[in-house]
Amino acid sequence: MSSSQTSTALPERISISLTVNGETRHLDVLPWTVLLDLLRDHLGLTGTKKGCDHGQCGACTVILDGRRINSCMVFAVMKDGAEITTVEGLAKDGALHPLQQAFIDHDAFQCGYCTPGQLCSGVALIKEGRAHTRDEIREFMSGNLCRCGAYTNIVDAIEQVLGSNAEAGQ
Amino acid sequence: MNRFSYLRATSIDEAVREAAADPTARFIAGGTNLIDLMKYNVERPTRLIDITRLPLDRIEESDGGGLRIGALVTNDEAAYDPRIHDRYPLLSSAILAGASPQLRNSATTGGNLLQRTRCYYFYDPGTPCNKREPGTGCPATTGRNRIHAILGTSEHCIATHPSDMAVALAALEAVVHIAGPDGERTIALSDFHRLPGDHPEIDTILQHGEIITAVELPSTDFSRNYTYLKLRDRLSYAFALVSVAVALRMEGETIAEARLALGGVAHKPWRDPEAEAMLRGQSAAEGLFASVAACILKDAKGYEDNAFKIDLAKRAIIRALFQAASGTPQSQTDKRIQ
Numbered sequence: 001m002s003s004s005q006t007s008t009a010l011p012e013r014i015s016i017s018l019t020v021n022g023e024t025r026h027l028d029v030l031p032w033t034v035l036l037d038l039l040r041d042h043l044g045l046t047g048t049k050k051g052c053d054h055g056q057c058g059a060c061t062v063i064l065d066g067r068r069i070n071s072c073m074v075f076a077v078m079k080d081g082a083e084i085t086t087v088e089g090l091a092k093d094g095a096l097h098p099l100q101q102a103f104i105d106h107d108a109f110q111c112g113y114c115t116p117g118q119l120c121s122g123v124a125l126i127k128e129g130r131a132h133t134r135d136e137i138r139e140f141m142s143g144n145l146c147r148c149g150a151y152t153n154i155v156d157a158i159e160q161v162l163g164s165n166a167e168a169g170q
Numbered sequence: 171m172n173r174f175s176y177l178r179a180t181s182i183d184e185a186v187r188e189a190a191a192d193p194t195a196r197f198i199a200g201g202t203n204l205i206d207l208m209k210y211n212v213e214r215p216t217r218l219i220d221i222t223r224l225p226l227d228r229i230e231e232s233d234g235g236g237l238r239i240g241a242l243v244t245n246d247e248a249a250y251d252p253r254i255h256d257r258y259p260l261l262s263s264a265i266l267a268g269a270s271p272q273l274r275n276s277a278t279t280g281g282n283l284l285q286r287t288r289c290y291y292f293y294d295p296g297t298p299c300n301k302r303e304p305g306t307g308c309p310a311t312t313g314r315n316r317i318h319a320i321l322g323t324s325e326h327c328i329a330t331h332p333s334d335m336a337v338a339l340a341a342l343e344a345v346v347h348i349a350g351p352d353g354e355r356t357i358a359l360s361d362f363h364r365l366p367g368d369h370p371e372i373d374t375i376l377q378h379g380e381i382i383t384a385v386e387l388p389s390t391d392f393s394r395n396y397t398y399l400k401l402r403d404r405l406s407y408a409f410a411l412v413s414v415a416v417a418l419r420m421e422g423e424t425i426a427e428a429r430l431a432l433g434g435v436a437h438k439p440w441r442d443p444e445a446e447a448m449l450r451g452q453s454a455a456e457g458l459f460a461s462v463a464a465c466i467l468k469d470a471k472g473y474e475d476n477a478f479k480i481d482l483a484k485r486a487i488i489r490a491l492f493q494a495a496s497g498t499p500q501s502q503t504d505k506r507i508q
Binding site for chain 1: 206220222502
């Protein structure tokens with residue numbers, strides 16, 4: 001990348017590295033490649049979903065450097081060096097993340113399209129530690145829409161994990 | 171989306187220099203509004219200058235006993251910073267009333283001020299819009315205008331500024347720090363955004379090449395009697411139809427100092443010094459608050475879908491003043507309005 005590049009020059013691919021689900025990837029990206037598209041189309045991680053593509057639905061939620069974000073609203077080139085967890089990275093050693101199991105226990109989905117985003121968002125919510133009541137869970141999950149209307153069961157699933165964490169003293 | 175070249179700026183000087191040299195260059199940080207607008211072809215920058223690696227991500231004590239919030243501090247970091255939470259809870263509350271946790275993790279303090287209106291017509295390049303393409307007209311004045319402005323409009327534009335954070339910052343009399351090709355300057359938050367007038371395409375006083383470096387909060391203590399009351403079409407994750415930020419300083423039962431700003435009703439956070447003066451030296455009372463509300467809305471103009479906002483704003487002002495005076499601010503998670 002040259003700082004003397006003029007606005008009419010053909011943009012170059014830019015080398016970045018990302019650690020995705022624990023694996024470091026070196027990539028040459030065009031400036032306008034959005035992180036969501038990079039994950040799905042370049043890395044084959046199609047668990048992360050494109051819903052609205054405008055930051056309004058949360059289907060594309062991933063965890064970047066410990067924080068949940070909408071991956072549709074980020075140019076990949078700007079996140080050089082970041083650590084990203086997608087829904088594919090939630091299960092460890094063949095065991096589902098407790099929130100994934102809780103979604104199954106509570107039937108917290110119908111069509112499943114929003115579920116990867118709900119899971120990443122919910123995992124981050126639990127780690128943030130700010131939600132204690134159902135009202136707070138609902139508010140802090142408001143960035144994830146579910147057109148099937150599984151909200152009640154999603155709150156149940158998150159509440160189950162928060163409850164078992166509290167019992168375990170976490 | 172159009173193609174663009176990309177530069178990762180390593181200093182404020184470099185960022186300013188590169189932007190000033192290219193009229194179609196844009197700074198990018200959180201990107202939550204700019205990328206959205208690029209996807210709609212509303213914004214078509216040929217060059218993006220990434221400022222996220224600049225040293226503007228700190229919250230620091232200012233010389234005057236206030237706080238200086240770096241332009242790159244995210245909404246989430248600002249809302250949950252213990253100093254802001256304790257000393258400027260109005261700001262925390264307003265930030266948490268806006269967007270979603272995901273967006274608040276990306277969106278920055280500077281970008282929040284520079285976000286564009288969410289007017290449907292501005293967002294749709296298939297329609298005329300004086301803000302997007304000056305001189306083409308404003309379909310909102312005769313079209314769908316439920317979310318539009320009732321104060322300070324012009325025949326050319328009735329868009330609103332969508333920020334919640336800026337409404338609180340206006341009430342707190344924050345100051346915006348700016349760096350540019352000609353050096354540094356500061357401006358009161360209330361003077362940062364402008365009314366549409368004959369040039370609705372210009373949202374703020376920021377010149378091309380200038381960059382927001384920080385927002386400074388004065389030391390004035392409004393941490394006890396405040397509220398941010400936001401009314402919208404769904405209970406969360408929606409822009410305000412009307413919002414009210416109130417900050418009072420009470421001496422016993424008497425209102426010693428009063429600040430009030432409205433969101434969702436104008437092209438900028440709306441303050442009315444005359445109405446604020448009516449509150450000083452008085453006690454909380456329904457009649458007084460109704461007079462204040464009437465004063466603020468006396469020049470309001472409604473359109474076909476949004477005339478309801480005039481009464482809604484009056485009632486919200488009265489309710490918010492009671493919430494602030496009694497020290498019972500609106501919760502942003504329990505949505506019941508007390």
